[in-house]
Amino acid sequence: MAAASAPSVDTPRISTLILQRKTLAIGLAIIVAITLLAVLAPLIAPYSPSKLSIVNRLKPPSSTWFFGTDEFGRDVFSRTIYAGQLSLLVGAAATALAATVGITLGLVAGFFRKADGIVSRIIDAMMAFPDILLAIALVAALGPSLATVIIALGVVYAPRLARVVRASTLVIRELPYVEAARALGVPTWRIMTRHVLRNLVSPILVQATFIFAYAMLAEAGLSFLGVGVSPEIPTWGTMIAAGRQYVGQADWMTIFPGFAIILTVLSLQLVGDGLRDLLDPRLRKDL
């Protein structure tokens, strides 16, 4: 408390704030590592993910094949990190789509009374279906491909964001400063983006992190069930699906991609939790 140093009025640096929160720091570290592995897969992978070697089929993990080999003698480690590319891409793209659709619907529903009834009922109806079931139905309707998986997951998770955005919009819309902005002639779209959306950045960010995790999990589920991307393309889901038949002889074929899913989803959940704490001023301890 003594005035040894001049009182610092600077706000703490973002890096300090993140490092102060263990869960957030650990989650971010893992997700960054996984992303790097996936992105740099061509440089890191010891073998091509599709190189067949019938001689070396179903070999257990060793120094030659870190994660063993599969039924065609392909290196499971190389395939796992390559599969990360696709799994992360699907997760990110589905989240981006869900965010775009969800935020738009949520803002419209929160802002316009007449639209609210319709939009909210649609959201309720969509949320009544289990995620995977709705995604399967959508993929079946659109025909399986990478794009349709992304679209299906984006559509399935959009209502979650729409609900969060709508609820917060209803509150913020009535705040005195929004009314004051109206009284000074600020047009509605500008109030929506500048005054309302800006206030929603933290709940949206937190929710989007969770949706990222759900979408990755759902993609793996779809691929496992054979309704996702084509089985030749390595994703964690297709790898587990392929390994299922050999789970007695070569459990490494399922364990490692399964572990990759667990680690990614866990790290995203940690990030989501950490962000929620960081962005909620009531839970901040440094002030």
Add this chain to the structure above:
Amino acid sequence: MAMSTPNADNHPDALADDIVLRAEDLRTHFIMGTRTAKSVDGVTLTVRRGQTLAVVGESGSGKSVTSLSIMRLLSHPGRIVGGRLLYRMRDGGVVDLATLSDKRMRAIRGKEIAMIFQEPMTSLNPLYTVGDQIMEMIRLHEPISRHEARIRARRMLELVEIPAPDKRLDQYPHEMSGGMRQRVMIALALACNPALLIADEPTTALDVTIQAQILDLMRRLQREIGMSILFVTHNLGVVAEIAHEVAVMYAGRVVEQAPVHDLFARPRHPYTKGLLACIPDAKRDRAEDGTRKMLNPIPGSVPSVLALPAGCAYAPRCPLAEAHCESVPPDLLNASPEHLTRCWRHELL
């Protein structure tokens, strides 16, 4: 355009030159299913150029709904169901705010008519700096660069007597006190030089010292800029400080409008008289022997806006009421050329 001449032929009801805003029989109702709350039910009032009209009344008398109606900021299910709101634009044209399109209304808000609210603590967006918010406002209405807008914003802060305006421009609302924030709100409202400022209880949330400073500031700005002010309040002390004219509201109607001195000297409506008698006065309320006299409240309570009486809304509480008062609602009568009252028996006062 014909609208630009003050006495445009296409507008038979053009306002007299010195009038900025005239509400004529304004009716704003809140329709909820089968029930209708007649919050504003026949408000007639006049705001003159460069003058302050204070609108006084108790909670629920419709004064805030009147100001929101003028700004057309009523929230659902409130709606203007009748009457006119004639407003003289700065270019001299006269428009009826009650029927103007939303788009034209938006151009009027902020530029022609600005409004400040009761809650300075929450009327500014906490996420943007004060400078950002003033600049946004200026650039919405005028095509000028960020740099020019910032210079204007700085000048506005100087105008409302905020010290160290350069520093304040880059501060967030939470770094300021309530009084400072209300000054910022005033700067924001005046940034585009509106002809009419609607102030809805702007000093109610402030302590008395700051209240006096803000009132001083508003008086000074009015003198310098020449704007008109519609000042909504329930504080008769504030009215005496700032108003040129006063409109007293009761149960959704203006029951009396008069120059401030006339009103305080000789109220011509029994409700106004009752209100004035309610003001505690340290000297007057102490009897000769030093014991305190009781306050003089008005007996009874305000009728519900859901079920207004057929005749004069004040009749049930009025000491002068007679049978006629309870059946026929009084017209706005001239007690003197400048003194309007809605009382059949005003001559007795």
